Amino acid sequence: MSQKADYWKANLRLIGLCLAIWFVVSFVFGIILVEPLNNIRLGGYKLGFWFAQQGSMYIFVALIFFYANRMGKLDRAHDVHEDKDV
Amino acid sequence: MSLQAMTYLVVGMTFALYIGIAIWSRASTTKDFYVAGSHIHPVANGMATAADWMSAASFISMAGLIAFMGYGGSVFLMGWTGGYVLLAMLLAPYLRKFGKFTVPEFIGDRYYSKTARIVAVVCLIVASVTYVIGQMKGIGVAFSRFLEVDYNVGLVIGMGIVFVYAVLGGMKGITYTQIAQYCVLIFAYTIPAIFISMQLTGMPIPQLGLGSTMAGSEVYLLDRLDQVLNDLGFADYTTQARLSYLNMFVYTFSLMIGTAGLPHVIIRFFTVPKVKDARSSAGWALVFIAILYTTAPGVAAMARLNLIETINHPDGTQLVYAERPTWVKKWEETGLLAFEDKNGDGEISYAADPAVNEVTLIDRDIMVLANPEIAGLPNWVIALVAAGGLAAALSTAAGLLLAISSAISHDLLKGVFKPNITEQQELLASRIAMAFAILVAGYLGFNPPDFAAGTVALAFGLAASSIFPALMMGIFNKNMNKEGAIAGMVAGLGVTLLYVFQHKGIMFIASTSFMGDLPQNWFLGIEPNAFGGIGALVNFAVAYGVSKVTAPPPEHIQHIVEDIRVPQGAGAAVSLDH
Numbered sequence: 001m002s003q004k005a006d007y008w009k010a011n012l013r014l015i016g017l018c019l020a021i022w023f024v025v026s027f028v029f030g031i032i033l034v035e036p037l038n039n040i041r042l043g044g045y046k047l048g049f050w051f052a053q054q055g056s057m058y059i060f061v062a063l064i065f066f067y068a069n070r071m072g073k074l075d076r077a078h079d080v081h082e083d084k085d086v
Numbered sequence: 087m088s089l090q091a092m093t094y095l096v097v098g099m100t101f102a103l104y105i106g107i108a109i110w111s112r113a114s115t116t117k118d119f120y121v122a123g124s125h126i127h128p129v130a131n132g133m134a135t136a137a138d139w140m141s142a143a144s145f146i147s148m149a150g151l152i153a154f155m156g157y158g159g160s161v162f163l164m165g166w167t168g169g170y171v172l173l174a175m176l177l178a179p180y181l182r183k184f185g186k187f188t189v190p191e192f193i194g195d196r197y198y199s200k201t202a203r204i205v206a207v208v209c210l211i212v213a214s215v216t217y218v219i220g221q222m223k224g225i226g227v228a229f230s231r232f233l234e235v236d237y238n239v240g241l242v243i244g245m246g247i248v249f250v251y252a253v254l255g256g257m258k259g260i261t262y263t264q265i266a267q268y269c270v271l272i273f274a275y276t277i278p279a280i281f282i283s284m285q286l287t288g289m290p291i292p293q294l295g296l297g298s299t300m301a302g303s304e305v306y307l308l309d310r311l312d313q314v315l316n317d318l319g320f321a322d323y324t325t326q327a328r329l330s331y332l333n334m335f336v337y338t339f340s341l342m343i344g345t346a347g348l349p350h351v352i353i354r355f356f357t358v359p360k361v362k363d364a365r366s367s368a369g370w371a372l373v374f375i376a377i378l379y380t381t382a383p384g385v386a387a388m389a390r391l392n393l394i395e396t397i398n399h400p401d402g403t404q405l406v407y408a409e410r411p412t413w414v415k416k417w418e419e420t421g422l423l424a425f426e427d428k429n430g431d432g433e434i435s436y437a438a439d440p441a442v443n444e445v446t447l448i449d450r451d452i453m454v455l456a457n458p459e460i461a462g463l464p465n466w467v468i469a470l471v472a473a474g475g476l477a478a479a480l481s482t483a484a485g486l487l488l489a490i491s492s493a494i495s496h497d498l499l500k501g502v503f504k505p506n507i508t509e510q511q512e513l514l515a516s517r518i519a520m521a522f523a524i525l526v527a528g529y530l531g532f533n534p535p536d537f538a539a540g541t542v543a544l545a546f547g548l549a550a551s552s553i554f555p556a557l558m559m560g561i562f563n564k565n566m567n568k569e570g571a572i573a574g575m576v577a578g579l580g581v582t583l584l585y586v587f588q589h590k591g592i593m594f595i596a597s598t599s600f601m602g603d604l605p606q607n608w609f610l611g612i613e614p615n616a617f618g619g620i621g622a623l624v625n626f627a628v629a630y631g632v633s634k635v636t637a638p639p640p641e642h643i644q645h646i647v648e649d650i651r652v653p654q655g656a657g658a659a660v661s662l663d664h
Contacts, residue, residue, distance in 0.1 A: 008651050015175045022171045026164045031335050034157075038325065043297040044306030049324045052160035053152075053383040054293060057167045057376045064174045064369035071179075072362055080652040082360050 007078035014070055018063050026056040089465045093232050096469040097476060100270050101247055104480070107262045108251030116513050119256030120187040120492050121356040126261055128363040132370025134264035135354045137271065137477070138485035139166075139345075139371070140378060141217075142224025143542065145271055145478035150450030152386035156321070158328030159386065161616075165341025167372060167379055172346040174368035177554075178355040180561045180650045182364035187356065189349040189489075189553065190497040196560040197568040198643055200502055205575055207493045209552045210349045213545040215526070217350075218486040220542050222531025224479035231420060231455070232472035238532060244480060245528045252484050253520050260484045261357060267477035272377060274474020277467055278458040279381050282388050285461055292384030311391050318398065319438030323387065329613060336612050340619035344546030347554030350489035361653035389453040392460050397436045397445065404433035413459035422449035487527065491519035543615035547586060551578035551621025559629055564647045570633030578625025585617045 029037060034048030042050050075081035087095075113119040126134070144166070152159030184192055190210060194203025222241060229240020251259040276292075283295030287307055299306050305313075312322045328334050345351065354371075355364045396414070397405045407427060417423040424447035425434050437443045455475075458467045495516035500507060507515070552575040559566040559574070612620070649655070 004648065004652055011651075018171070018175060022168060026168050026338065027335060030160060030164055031331055031338065034331075035325075044299065044308050045297040046308075046324050049157055049160075049308075050297070052157060053163055054296075054380055056164050057372075057380055060167050060171050061369060061372050061376055063171055064372055065366070067175055068362065068365035068369055071365055075362065075653055080654045082362065082653045082655075 003078055004080065007074060007080055010074050010078070011071065014067065014074070018067050021063060022060065025051060025059045030056050087465065089468060090234070092465045093469040093472050096466065096473045097233065100266075100473045100477065103266055104247060104263045105250055107266060108254050108259045111255045111259045111262045113254070113256040113258045113513070116187075116496075116509050116516065118258045119513055119516050120488075120496060121353070122256075122258040122261045124357055124359055126357040126359075128358050128367035129370050130265055131261070131354060131358050131363075131367045132372075133268045133374050134261045134357075135351065135367070135371035136374035136378075137264040137268035137481035138354055139351055139375060139482070140271065140478055141482035142221055142228070142475060142479040144378065145275065146224065146451050146454050146475055149382045149385040149389065150453035152383055153390040153453045154450055155328060156323035156326045158326055158334065159383075161328060161334050161337045161341065163379055163383065165338045166345055167375060168338070168342040169345025170368055170372040170375070172342060172554075173351070173355075174365055174372075176558050177346060177352060177561070178364040178368050179361045179653070181352060181557070182355050182358065183361050183650045183653060183655075184646075185356075187353075188492050188496050189352055189557070190493055191501065192560065193556055193571070194497070194501065196643065196646065197556075197566075197571045198640065199568040199572070202556075202568055202572050202575075203497060203501060205572060206553065206556070207497050209548050209575070209579065210493050211490055213348065213548040213553075214350060214486045214490045215530070217348075217542060217545040218483055218490070218527045219530045219534060221479045221483035221486065222527050223534060225476060225483070226531060228472060228475045228479065232469075232475075241528060241531050244476070244483075245524055245531075248480060248484050248487065249521065249524050252487055252524065253517050256516065256520070257353075257357060257488055260488055261354075263484070264481045267481040268374060270470075270477040271474040271481075272374070274470040274477070275378050275385075275454075276381055278461060278463055278471065279385050279388075281463050281467070282392070282457065282461045283384055286388050286391070292381050292388070296384040296387055307391070308387065311387055314391065314394055314398075318394070318436060323390070333612050333616060336619050337616035340550050340616050340622075341546060343554045343622055344550035344618050347549035347552075347557065348545070349493075349549070349553065350485040352557075353489060353492070354485070385457065386453065389457055389460070393448070393453075394436060396460065397434055404435050407432055407434050410434075413456055416459070417452055417456055421447075422452050422455075423447060483527065487520060487523045490523045491516055494519040494523070544586065547582045547615070547618035547621065548579065550618030551582040551625055555622050555625040555629065559626070561647065561650060563630075563633075564644050565633060565638050566629060567633050567636055567639045569636040570629040570631075573632040574625040574629025577628040578621040581624045582618055582621030585620070586614045 029048065030052035034052065037048035037051065038046035040047040115123070117123050148162055151162060181192055186192060186195070190203045190206035193206040194200060222244070225244035226237040226241040229235050229243065230237040233240065251263050279292040280290050283292040284290045286301060287295040287298040288301040289295040289298045296307060300310055308324055312324055315321070315323055328337070355367060358364050358367050396411070399405070407425065414423065425444055426446045427434065428444050434444045435442065436445045455471065458471055495512060499515050500512050555578060556571050556575050559571065
C-alpha cells in the first residue's frame, strides 16, 4: 500500500514540476513578461512574441514526452507497471 | 485541367478513400463502436486525435484571426495546445485506467450518482451539439465555395459521407478515417505555407521563415510587417495585446482547460491499449497538432503582408482597381472581399483610418483560402486546400457525433433507462443514435440557430467550467463526494452562463442582454468568451466547500480512486468488461 502511496507522491511532484514549466513558458514568458522579453531578439523574432507564438508550443510537446518517459520509469521503480497484465 | 475539374478530382479521391476505409473497418462489438476495441497504436491515435481536434475553425479561420490580431492571437495558439499538457498529466492516463467507454460513465461511477451522470450527459450534449453546428456549416461553405454546388447540396453530401463511416464503423471507422483526414489536411495546410515562406524569405520552413529576413534584403519579415502597418496607421503586429494582458491570461487559461475537458477529445484516449500509451499518445497528438499550429503564425503574418503589398505596392504606388489580379476578382464575387473607391481616383488604398480606407471588407477566412492563389501556386494546390478544409470539418464532426451518440446509447439508454439490453441491442441502439445525431446536426446546419455564432465559445466555457473540474477532482481528491461534485458543476456552469448571457443575451438573443455587450461592464475587463476559466475556479471552490460539510464518499469509491491512480491492472479491467 505504501508502495502505491509513494508512487502517487512521486507522480504529484513530477506533475508539479512539469506544470510549473508549462505555466512559466506560456503565462509568464508569453504574457506577463512579454514586454521586457521583447527587448531581446531571437533572429527576427522578439523573444516574448516568440514564446507566445512558437516556443511555448515546442516546450509543451517536450514536456509531455518528458512526463511520459519519467512516469514509465516510476511505474517500474514502484512495480505498478502494466507488463504483468494480460 | 481546369481548377474546377481538378478540385472535383482531388475531393472525389479523398472521399473514395474515406468510404473505402469505412467498408474495411466495420464495428462488430460495442467495444469496437465506442473505443475501437482499445487496439489503436498510440502514434495512430495521436494522429486521429489531431484530426478530431482541428476543426474547420483551426484549418480555415485561425491563421486569419491571428493575421488581424497579431500578438493578441497568441491566446488561441497557447490555449488550444497547452490543454494537451493538462490532458496528458491530469486526465487521460487515469481515465484510460478506469477502462470504461464514456466521460459521463466515469462521472456517474466515481460520484456514485445517476444524477451526476445525467448532469454530465447534458453538459456533453450541449457542448458537442453547439460545436457540431459549426462543422456542418463549414462543410456546406467549403462545398459551395470550391465545388460551386449549392450550400444545402454540399451539406447533404457531407452528411452522407459521415453517415457511411460513422454508422458502420463507430469509433473504429472514425479513427482510421481521421488518420487519413489528418494526412490530407496537414499536406493541404503546409504546402502553400512552404511555398509562400520560400517566396518571401527564401526559407522553406515557415516556422523559421517567420523569423528570417525578407528575400534579397537585410530587413526581418516581422520588422517589415510592423513598419508597413505603422505607416498605414495600424498598431504593431508583434506587440498589440488583445484588450489587456489580464484578459489574455484568463482567455488562454480558459481555452486550455476547455480543451482538456472536451469529451470528444478525452474519449480518443480510451482507444489505446495501455495507460502508458495514453500518456505518450497525448504527446503524439500535440506533435501532429503543433505542426499546423506552429505553421499558422507564419501563414498569418505572411498572408497579411502579401495582402497589404498587393494593394499598397512597396514602391509607393497603389493598386489600380481595373488592373486587379484575378484572385481579387474571384474573392470579390464570393462577397468575402469588397472595395469602395471613395476618392474616385481609380486606385485602392488600405489604411487604418476609415475615412481613407477603401478596403471595406476583408473576411479573415480569405487568409488561408486565397493563400495559394495570392502566391500564384498551381491548381492542384488550390484543390488540395479544398480537400483539406473538408477533411478538417468532417473529422471533427465525426468525433463530436460519436461523443453524442455514445452518451445517448451508453449513458442514457444502457446506463439509466434500460440496463438489461444485450450487447447486440446496444450496438444497434448506438447506430440508431448515431444516425439520429447526424440528422439533428444536419438539420441545424440547414437552419443555423441565431445563437450559432457564439456557440463554439460556449462549448469551451461549458467544458472548462463543468466537465474538467469534475474529472480532475474525481482523480486527485479522494474525499470529493457527489454533493460537492454536483454543486460544483452547477455553480461553475451557472456563473459562466450568467456572465455570457448577461453580456451577449440569453441564448445569444441580443435584446435580452441585461448589461449590454459593453467592455466597460466586463468584470475586470474580461471578455465573455474568456470566462470559462473563472467558472472553473468557482466550481473548484464550491465543490471543495460543499464536500467539507457533507458525508465523505463511501469506502469502495475511495478504493476506485486508489486503483485508477496506478497503471497496473489496466488490461485486466478491460477484459473484465467483456
